[in-house]
Amino acid sequence: MTPPQRQRRQPVPEPPEGPPQEDGKDVERLYVISGADGERAPLDLVTLIVARAEPPSSATPEQTAVLRMCRAPLSVAEISAYLSLPFSVMTVLLTEMLAADLVQARAPIVRQKIPDRSLLEAVMHGLQRL
Amino acid sequence: MDFKGSDTIPGPRSEDHLPHTTTAAAKIVIVGGFGVGKTTMVGSVSEIRPLTTEETMTQAGIGVDDNYGSESKTATTVAMDFGRIRISDQVVLYLFGTPGQERFWFLWNGLFEGALGAVVLVDTRRLEVSFEVMGRLEERGVPFVVAVNTFPDGPRYPVEDLRAALDLQPEVPIVECDVRRRASSRDVLMTLMRFLHALALSRSRT
Numbered sequence: 001m002t003p004p005q006r007q008r009r010q011p012v013p014e015p016p017e018g019p020p021q022e023d024g025k026d027v028e029r030l031y032v033i034s035g036a037d038g039e040r041a042p043l044d045l046v047t048l049i050v051a052r053a054e055p056p057s058s059a060t061p062e063q064t065a066v067l068r069m070c071r072a073p074l075s076v077a078e079i080s081a082y083l084s085l086p087f088s089v090m091t092v093l094l095t096e097m098l099a100a101d102l103v104q105a106r107a108p109i110v111r112q113k114i115p116d117r118s119l120l121e122a123v124m125h126g127l128q129r130l
Numbered sequence: 131m132d133f134k135g136s137d138t139i140p141g142p143r144s145e146d147h148l149p150h151t152t153t154a155a156a157k158i159v160i161v162g163g164f165g166v167g168k169t170t171m172v173g174s175v176s177e178i179r180p181l182t183t184e185e186t187m188t189q190a191g192i193g194v195d196d197n198y199g200s201e202s203k204t205a206t207t208v209a210m211d212f213g214r215i216r217i218s219d220q221v222v223l224y225l226f227g228t229p230g231q232e233r234f235w236f237l238w239n240g241l242f243e244g245a246l247g248a249v250v251l252v253d254t255r256r257l258e259v260s261f262e263v264m265g266r267l268e269e270r271g272v273p274f275v276v277a278v279n280t281f282p283d284g285p286r287y288p289v290e291d292l293r294a295a296l297d298l299q300p301e302v303p304i305v306e307c308d309v310r311r312r313a314s315s316r317d318v319l320m321t322l323m324r325f326l327h328a329l330a331l332s333r334s335r336t
Binding site: 075077 | 147186218221246257271
């Protein structure tokens, strides 16, 4: 029996930005939001968020919930899951909280052209303990 | 949203708290066609109960009759399951099982751009459903390994036949796995890490 055949592709220098068009239909985010300066903090799914303070009396219920759960570091993806809020809404909420100094963000480890060998070795050690 | 009416405060269980020393997180993506076992794999290796993050998008309805004569839009919720493994007191690893339809990938900022690498899960009964995903990863320069989730009724191909059919470079690992088993899923992740490590060595020499 012969398996179906695929053809390898080459890296594309500049990946296309924004939503692809499919069948002529417009696909777009339901939530398009910008902050006061029109900028969103570059928050990744795995940016770690840590509370800097106890919830102030002026905090919204969402902010209070974030501050309570982020007493220990927690990724944006986890906060989004626990609050049942879409990722894009979560980044807006967190951008406001970062601007107000309520939380601190710890940037993720991202892929490098030459992968960081000591990191990979640490991950392998970590996986072996599973 | 109203949390006041609820006795439970949303958030992780106390045993799921990361240590304060955790400085950074890395991510790996698990891709593959619908029903190939991405969620099962995330669940079998994750140290926390798998979670789901959602994104909502609208799709303009074209050629759809609308009772009110206005442009109709339907909202679609796209969900992504993920899990977590603590690597050390400083580093934590996240695994994202991405939706099979690659047109949804743009919904999550940097999902692939920042990922250390990817696992492409394939089912030999429907090999072709993974072709598009592999092509996208190649275009984006995301290193990946191929994991064949073995189903009892799936055809078994020799690895070299699979490599030829998938048109993979000779160095790209292909492993068989049973994603329901933690040890098997972990071995797939180890294969990816060894592959990335070998890539690091070869690139640092050039």
